[in-house]
Amino acid sequence: MYPSLLNFPGDLFAEVDALQRQMDRLLGSRGSTSSIRAVERGSFPAVNIGSTQDAIEIYVFAPGIDPGRVELTVDKGLLTIAGERQFPRADAGAKTSVYARERVEGTFRRVIALPEDADAERVDANYRDGVLRIRVQRREALRPRRIEVRDAA
């Protein structure tokens, strides 16, 4: 009845998520227009984007990666986050049974379109607790200028 013994019905959100994924598959997710760079639900890594008045903050949920090997580039208003996740190799000789393999391994790449006022020169990133935090400063809005009306006489 349930696809896996590991997931029990108490988890309402997983059920709604699974149902939404099924609907996406059936309807082809053409019901709502999505960004042209949108990825499939549940791709690794998940990304949250928010903005404050002076910056765009991006949170990439990528546990267990080597931050030194993440490629973070900004080009023509597009922020690209690319990297790879590798699990430590277990010794092949040991007799191991695998019961669950839900964690994603391999290369990943996310592309995010930054808003017009994002300043590509001022990008800051750090990695802590498995979350890559990227902060892109926004250019200050030009203060309204007063234009003097000349006397044309």
Next chain:
Amino acid sequence: MTTPSQDIVERDAAAPEPAALTPTVNITEDDNGITLTADLPGATRDALSLRVDGDTLTLEAPIQLGESATLEPLYVERRAGRYLRSFTLSRELDSTRIDAALKDGVLTLRLPKLEQARPRRIEVRAA
């Protein structure tokens, strides 16, 4: 017997808790025990809770991103505020000797088997 959906509704009405995300796990077993690795990005060691209650192991951790107070969400794929997942342990696992390590959002749990549960060769006597 209550149907599963009825059960969920009753349970939900009794204890409204903040939304939880089920973290992805990898589980393998070898001769000496079970190794479980879980993806918990945003979880910190001091806020992570690992509880063994009878034969149920519950893993719970709030997601702490440290966002700016004035942050306005633009695009959110991870909405939930915490991770939550439970497992039923089997009797041959020694729940008093669980080893847990958290690094870069990856939790590695080692559940050793009880001494007497390790695979043993059984000598076949000549009758």
